[in-house]
Amino acid sequence: MFLSSPSPLRTKKTQAIGIPIIDLSLDTATLSHHIITACQDYGFFKLVNHGVPIQVISKMEEAVQGFFSKPSSEKVKVKANPPSPFGYGCRNIGFNGDVGELEYILLQANSLSTCSDNFSVVANQPTNFRCAVEDYIQAVKELTCELLEILALGLSLPDTNVFSRLIQDVDSDSCFRVNHYPGIKPESNQPKSDHRIGFGEHSDPQIFTILRSNDVPGLQISTVDGLWIPVTTEPTDFCVFVGDTLEVLTNGRFKSVRHRVMANKSIKSRMSMMYFAAPSLNEWISPIPQLIYPGNLRLYKSFTWNEYKKAAYSLRLGRIDGCRKGEV
Numbered sequence: 361m362f363l364s365s366p367s368p369l370r371t372k373k374t375q376a377i378g379i380p381i382i383d384l385s386l387d388t389a390t391l392s393h394h395i396i397t398a399c400q401d402y403g404f405f406k407l408v409n410h411g412v413p414i415q416v417i418s419k420m421e422e423a424v425q426g427f428f429s430k431p432s433s434e435k436v437k438v439k440a441n442p443p444s445p446f447g448y449g450c451r452n453i454g455f456n457g458d459v460g461e462l463e464y465i466l467l468q469a470n471s472l473s474t475c476s477d478n479f480s481v482v483a484n485q486p487t488n489f490r491c492a493v494e495d496y497i498q499a500v501k502e503l504t505c506e507l508l509e510i511l512a513l514g515l516s517l518p519d520t521n522v523f524s525r526l527i528q529d530v531d532s533d534s535c536f537r538v539n540h541y542p543g544i545k546p547e548s549n550q551p552k553s554d555h556r557i558g559f560g561e562h563s564d565p566q567i568f569t570i571l572r573s574n575d576v577p578g579l580q581i582s583t584v585d586g587l588w589i590p591v592t593t594e595p596t597d598f599c600v601f602v603g604d605t606l607e608v609l610t611n612g613r614f615k616s617v618r619h620r621v622m623a624n625k626s627i628k629s630r631m632s633m634m635y636f637a638a639p640s641l642n643e644w645i646s647p648i649p650q651l652i653y654p655g656n657l658r659l660y661k662s663f664t665w666n667e668y669k670k671a672a673y674s675l676r677l678g679r680i681d682g683c684r685k686g687e688v
C-alpha cells in the first residue's frame with residue numbers, strides 16, 4: 361500500500377466474532393448501513409438473496425469442472441505464457457513463484473472472447489464454456505456495480521457512480537479466476553500437516569472481490585485484531601472482499617481484508633471462483649475528496665492502478681507455515 365504517512369493503526373477493539381451476512385433484498389437504507397458497517401469492521405461480508413440466477417452459477421461450475429477434470433497434458437496447452445499472467449497455472453500462485461496446492465485459470469474479465477490474453481484458453485474450450493463464463497462475469501459485474509452504488513449512496517457521496525464507473529470503463533482491468541484445490545487421495549500417504557499452503561495470506565489489490573465456492577472449506581479471513589476466522593460458505597451465496605484500492609478510495613474508512621486458504625483436508629476438491637473488480641490500468645487512484653476533512657486527514661498518495669498492481673505483484677504471499685513475509 362502506498363501510504364503518505366505510516367500505516368493507520370487498526371483499532372484494537374474487541375468484536376463479537378460473527379461474520380456479517382447481508383441480505384440484498386432489504387431496503388436500500390438498511391442495506392447501505394449494513395454494508396458500510398461490514399466494510400469498516402471486517403472488510404468482508406457474505407451476501408445472500410443476491411439475485412444472480414442459480415442456473416448461471418451452476419453452468420459456470422459445470423464448465424470449469426469439465427476443464428479441471430481434463431488430463432494435465434490438455435490443461436498445460438493453455439498454460440499462462442509469462443509475462444502474461446492469463447491462462448492455466450499450476451502450483452504457482454504469483455509471478456514470483458509462490459507455491460500453493462492448487463491449480464487455476466486466470467482470465468481478463470473485460471471483453472472475454474475478444475481479449476488476446478484469453479484467446480488460447482477460450483478458443484480451446486467448447487462453446488458452452490465461453491457462454492457460461494461470459495454470463496457469469498456479466499451477472500457478477502452487475503452485482504458489483506449495484507453494491508458499489510449502494511455504498512456511495514450510504515457514504516452520502518454526490519456521485520453515486522464514483523466507484524462503479526471505474527469497473528464499467530471499457531478498459532477496466534478486472535479479472536476472473538477459478539481456483540481448484542485438489543482433494544486428498546484416500547489411498548495417498550500425503551502428510552496431514554495442518555499448515556500446508558492453499559493460498560497464502562494476502563489482501564486483494566483491486567476494488568472489490570466477489571467469491572463463490574463449493575461447500576469444501578478452507579477460506580479464512582483475518583479480523584482487525586489479527587485473529588484468523590474460518591469462513592463457511594453455501595454454494596449459492598457470495599463472499600465480498602474489500603480490496604486495497606477501495607481502502608485508498610475511502611481514505612482508510614474501509615479496510616482491505618487479509619485472507620488465506622488452508623490446504624484442502626477433504627477428499628472432495630475445493631473450487632472457488634472470483635471476480636476481481638478493477639479500474640483501467642491508467643486510472644489515477646486517490647482518496648475521494650469528500651472523505652478527507654479536518655479530523656480525517658488524507659492517508660494515501662495518488663497512484664495509477666498500473667503502478668499499484670506492479671508493486672502488489674512484486675510481493676510474496678504471506679506463508680502459513682510460520683515463515684515471515686519476504687522469506688522463501
Ligand SMILES: C=C1C[C@]23C[C@@]1(O)CC[C@H]2[C@@]12CC[C@H](O)[C@@](C)(C(=O)O1)[C@H]2[C@@H]3C(=O)O
Pocket residue numbers: 445453454455456458466537562563564565636672673674675676677
Ligand atoms: C503473490 C501474489 C499473487 C497475486 C499477486 C501477489 O503479489 C499478491 C496478490 C495476489 C493476487 C490476489 C488476487 C488475484 O488472485 C491476483 C490475480 C491478483 O491480482 O492479486 C493474485 C496475484 C496472482 O496470483 O498473481
Ligand SMILES: O=C(O)CCC(=O)C(=O)O
Pocket residue numbers: 537539559564571573579619620621632634
Ligand atoms: O480460493 C479461494 O477461496 C480464495 C483465493 C484468493 O484469495 C484469491 O485468488 O485471491
Ligand SMILES: [Fe+2]
Pocket residue numbers: 562563564619
Ligand atoms: Fe484473494
